[in-house]
Amino acid sequence: MMERRSGNDSCEGVNFLTALLVRFPEVGSATLTHNGQLLALDFYLTRRLKKVELSEFEENLRLSWEVFFSLQRVRARETQFRRTDTRRGSFEHSGEEGSQEVDSIQIVRDVESMTVEELSLVVSLVSDRFGRDLAINEEMQEDDEEYQDDLVHRSLELVRSQSQEVDLTGFRDDMRVLIYASEGGD
Numbered sequence: 001m002m003e004r005r006s007g008n009d010s011c012e013g014v015n016f017l018t019a020l021l022v023r024f025p026e027v028g029s030a031t032l033t034h035n036g037q038l039l040a041l042d043f044y045l046t047r048r049l050k051k052v053e054l055s056e057f058e059e060n061l062r063l064s065w066e067v068f069f070s071l072q073r074v075r076a077r078e079t080q081f082r083r084t085d086t087r088r089g090s091f092e093h094s095g096e097e098g099s100q101e102v103d104s105i106q107i108v109r110d111v112e113s114m115t116v117e118e119l120s121l122v123v124s125l126v127s128d129r130f131g132r133d134l135a136i137n138e139e140m141q142e143d144d145e146e147y148q149d150d151l152v153h154r155s156l157e158l159v160r161s162q163s164q165e166v167d168l169t170g171f172r173d174d175m176r177v178l179i180y181a182s183e184g185g186d
Contacts, residue, residue, distance in 0.1 A: 010164050014179045016155035017170035021177045023148035024123045025136050028104065029171035032111070036164040038078060040108045043126050044135040048101040054083060057129050061107070061122070068121055080108035102135075111160055116153045 013032045020030055028044035058081045065079055084106045107122055127134065166181040 010166055010168055010181060012155060012158040012162055013164050013168045014170075016152070016159045017168055017179055018177045019148065019151040019155045020119070021170050021172055023145075023152050024119065025172065026123050026127050026134050027172075028135060029169060031167060031169040032159070032164070033167045036159055036162065036168075037111055038108055039111050039114065040106055041122070042084060042104055042106050043130070045103045045105070045130055045133045046101075046135055047133050048103045049083070049105070049130075054105070057081075057105075057125075060129070061125055064121060064125055065118075068118060072115070072117075074113050074115075074118075076110060076113045078108060078110040080106075082106050082108075111156070114156070116149050116156065119152065120149075 013036055017030050017032065021027060026043060027041050029042045031040040031042075032038070033040065061081055062079075065076070068074070069076055082105070084104045105126070107126075109118075109122075168179055168181050170177055170179040172178075
């Protein structure tokens with residue numbers, strides 16, 4: 001007989017994704033996978049990126065990670081950057097002629113070695129490079145930043161201390177953060 005886990009088993013993951021998406025409106029969606037060991041951050045762009053732009057950004061990201069990890073004495077197990085082809089394409093925009101090109105990039109990190117400071121660095125790098133083209137629902141008020149950083153930090157610590165059996169994905173929809181679970185992460 002298969003044991004059913006209660007909905008509270010993923011509570012810390014839900015809290016973390018919610019805090020993360022509220023704190024960083026630049027992040028289009030975030031997914032906790034591999035029993036809560038990996039975090040994938042998806043950034044959505046309102047235009048298609050050229051290969052040279054992706055290569056230059058990846059080089060800058062990897063150099064920034066290298067310096068950050070060296071200064072923080074962190075040994076990251078997982079650092080990935082990629083274009084997410086499943087979220088590329090075009091769509092018809094109501095009220096306008098023609099279609100809108102869209103693209104997305106994804107950054108994957110292991111939760112164990114990740115910090116709020118690194119999250120801020122990564123989001124800043126993406127925002128600095130692609131800011132005008134980022135699809136952002138709404139901005140966070142500046143005075144909430146320190147409080148939101150603390151929430152992300154505390155919820156990240158709790159996620160690290162617990163294993164979860166479902167993958168969790170969160171995304172922003174207007175003024176809400178929606179989280180859903182799916183069984184069977186790798």
